[in-house]
Amino acid sequence: MTPNYETIQVGDALPSLSKPAITEVQLVRYSGASGDFNPIHTVHQAGVDSGNGGVITHGMVIMGFVGQMITNWVRPDQVRKFGVRFTGISRPGDEITVTGKVIEKFMVNGEPRVRCEVEAADQAGQRKVKGEFVAAL
């Protein structure tokens, strides 16, 4: 269902995305895919030495989940801007849900756009990232 600028309203919720639990293997895969080999994400002792008690998830994995939610809703070429602030650490086992809502409708050079706020939180409701994106509709 393609969102429509005429019918969409400020305050409308976006379709949420619930991800399966993060696994240690997923962090290894993401390290290889992204090139971010900081050992705090893959080596248990490095996670302990960093003061986190074990490996922690790349923030970019959580942002990637948010990106997935966005491109489930609009096509990638409709997204003009996307930014987040990382507000909490995630660990293997965390089950992340991404939610969002429309906060503004506006025109730029005749192009109708929406600004949406998005956030990702774990099964305990702990927020991991908070951000915004702008999409052309």
Next chain:
Amino acid sequence: MLDQSYIGKKLPTIRYQVDASKIRELAGALGDDNPLFHDKAAAQAAGYDDIVAPLTFPTLFRFWGGTAAGAETRSLLQQMGANVLRILHGEEEYEYFSPLQPGDDISGELEILSIDRKEGSSGAMDMVKTQATYRDQNGDVKAITRATMVVRW
């Protein structure tokens, strides 16, 4: 204290060739099975000429697009004096101009915009802001990225 002489510096040019395997690898690691990221036929049915990259793909450039001189952000922060175990990602932001696709030959320069000291409840932190503009082989801007890395002491 991080080496303040890096403020305003640009790193050696980042180069990265986008290919279909890497796009699928990133989407697969995220568990994102959107056919636009995996299946050329599905992407063509949606009006693209090939698969497109997930939204967070431009962050790969500064990790994989480094040079022997060390354009990779983490090694850069280490050169500046940070302990790699004490680095956190604070913020990440993209401006998009057109989707990244296989065959895009990307180049860009990562610039250190600022280093700001913050005194938090758990001690001092340095906030390192970076920006990069990535162009394709035709000189067209594909994406601008801005990031804040947090170095704890």
